[in-house]
Amino acid sequence: MDGLKVVLTGPRNPLNIGAAARAMSNFGFCDLCLVNPYEVAFREARSAVGAEAILEQAREYPTLADALSGCSLVVGTTAGEHRELRQPYYRLELGARLIRRHQGAAALLFGSEKYGLSNDDLSHCDFLMGIPSRPEHRSLNLGQAVAVCLYELIRHPRAARVMPAPRKSATAEQTEVLRERLRSVLEISGYYSHSATAGSERRLRALIKRLNLNHQDAVIWLGILRQILWRLKA
Amino acid sequence: MDGLKVVLTGPRNPLNIGAAARAMSNFGFCDLCLVNPYEVAFREARSAVGAEAILEQAREYPTLADALSGCSLVVGTTAGEHRELRQPYYRLELGARLIRRHQGAAALLFGSEKYGLSNDDLSHCDFLMGIPSRPEHRSLNLGQAVAVCLYELIRHPRAARVMPAPRKSATAEQTEVLRERLRSVLEISGYYSHSATAGSERRLRALIKRLNLNHQDAVIWLGILRQILWRLKA
Numbered sequence: 001m002d003g004l005k006v007v008l009t010g011p012r013n014p015l016n017i018g019a020a021a022r023a024m025s026n027f028g029f030c031d032l033c034l035v036n037p038y039e040v041a042f043r044e045a046r047s048a049v050g051a052e053a054i055l056e057q058a059r060e061y062p063t064l065a066d067a068l069s070g071c072s073l074v075v076g077t078t079a080g081e082h083r084e085l086r087q088p089y090y091r092l093e094l095g096a097r098l099i100r101r102h103q104g105a106a107a108l109l110f111g112s113e114k115y116g117l118s119n120d121d122l123s124h125c126d127f128l129m130g131i132p133s134r135p136e137h138r139s140l141n142l143g144q145a146v147a148v149c150l151y152e153l154i155r156h157p158r159a160a161r162v163m164p165a166p167r168k169s170a171t172a173e174q175t176e177v178l179r180e181r182l183r184s185v186l187e188i189s190g191y192y193s194h195s196a197t198a199g200s201e202r203r204l205r206a207l208i209k210r211l212n213l214n215h216q217d218a219v220i221w222l223g224i225l226r227q228i229l230w231r232l233k234a
Numbered sequence: 235m236d237g238l239k240v241v242l243t244g245p246r247n248p249l250n251i252g253a254a255a256r257a258m259s260n261f262g263f264c265d266l267c268l269v270n271p272y273e274v275a276f277r278e279a280r281s282a283v284g285a286e287a288i289l290e291q292a293r294e295y296p297t298l299a300d301a302l303s304g305c306s307l308v309v310g311t312t313a314g315e316h317r318e319l320r321q322p323y324y325r326l327e328l329g330a331r332l333i334r335r336h337q338g339a340a341a342l343l344f345g346s347e348k349y350g351l352s353n354d355d356l357s358h359c360d361f362l363m364g365i366p367s368r369p370e371h372r373s374l375n376l377g378q379a380v381a382v383c384l385y386e387l388i389r390h391p392r393a394a395r396v397m398p399a400p401r402k403s404a405t406a407e408q409t410e411v412l413r414e415r416l417r418s419v420l421e422i423s424g425y426y427s428h429s430a431t432a433g434s435e436r437r438l439r440a441l442i443k444r445l446n447l448n449h450q451d452a453v454i455w456l457g458i459l460r461q462i463l464w465r466l467k468a
Contacts, residue, residue: 019375022374022378023374025368025371026367026368026372026374027367027368028368050371051371088401093389093390093391093394094395096394097394131260131385132385132389132390132393133260133261134259134262137260137285138260139284140260140381141253141256141381143375144260144381151365151385151386152389155326155327155366155386156325159325159327159328160327160328167322
């Protein structure tokens, strides 16, 4: 995603500029453009934690057209409220996929905190993209919107399908020794009012199986039971 | 996802508490718990834009164990640096999937801005989850981390696969009338030094086809060309 410009138009709050830069740094994007930012905000933002490199390289433009120079795909972000949209509008999941597939430089636009993208800004866009959110509270904070959009761009669809790495489970031998030690403990401690039956042995084995122990934890439990047994017999 | 508690342990910055509440409001989560928050920060956060309801209902607990009461799944978030983890550690894409599949109340834990989750906090967790990020800058801002995790929980895997709704394209008849009008404009305006040939007609048709006009825009262009023709002939 080296080719992606993140463009903030008219940002007012230094914390938001800093937060946008930090999310870019977290997710591996480096090209930040500011269109007509509030000067004081931009200056203050430069001290944002951990994103100095991105803020130092950030470029400032008087107009959006200047910032978009060289881009062959322009995508606007909007909550999609209160206006008739003239561009195609996609949910983030789909919009991000279209951006990833684009060959060439692309720009992702975020409007000002208060007003979002203007109608003039929107007319530069090939399509618009919205973060799915509650109808009663559509509009995200600017820094959080940048983070969520960039995350969707770098998330790995297959990472959700990979199941956890297989762990080394307790062996059947460990389970049997565990069952024997636990039975002895139960007998000696008086938990069993009678001596163990085939049925109680089976229930004990199933009880241990359901613990779903891994190999290492089985070793720890074997040690614990040995110690308890030793003490009970003392 | 009504059953999910968002638990912040030891948060220090009112802006982050407010940002967490706002992301919860955006993505439809309502149960915010604060463990041992910095009191001043909690008080100040209550004025966060648009998330008053969540902050008013937020509950405060002296210990993490108190906050986790009733939860049958506890998931910690961590950048996974600097420590040996004793719990399974999954990327967000997978971890969120496991949370969605869980039957019963679940808690999602976020540590303090400076130190993250303590080893004691981690020992309460069934598994840990990390947001994929650049190794050189792993740690996200707290408010942004909450937003990204909640977004992953509510994102719709199939939304990325749905392609844009089919649009109503320009008809072949419209394309032909467009071509005829454009040819007349080119002849009268002197763009063509000779009269149109079968080859130039073909190229003109292909040129128009590549515009990939929708039905409505074709009507607009037909009107524009009619007006230009009228003026050229005047």
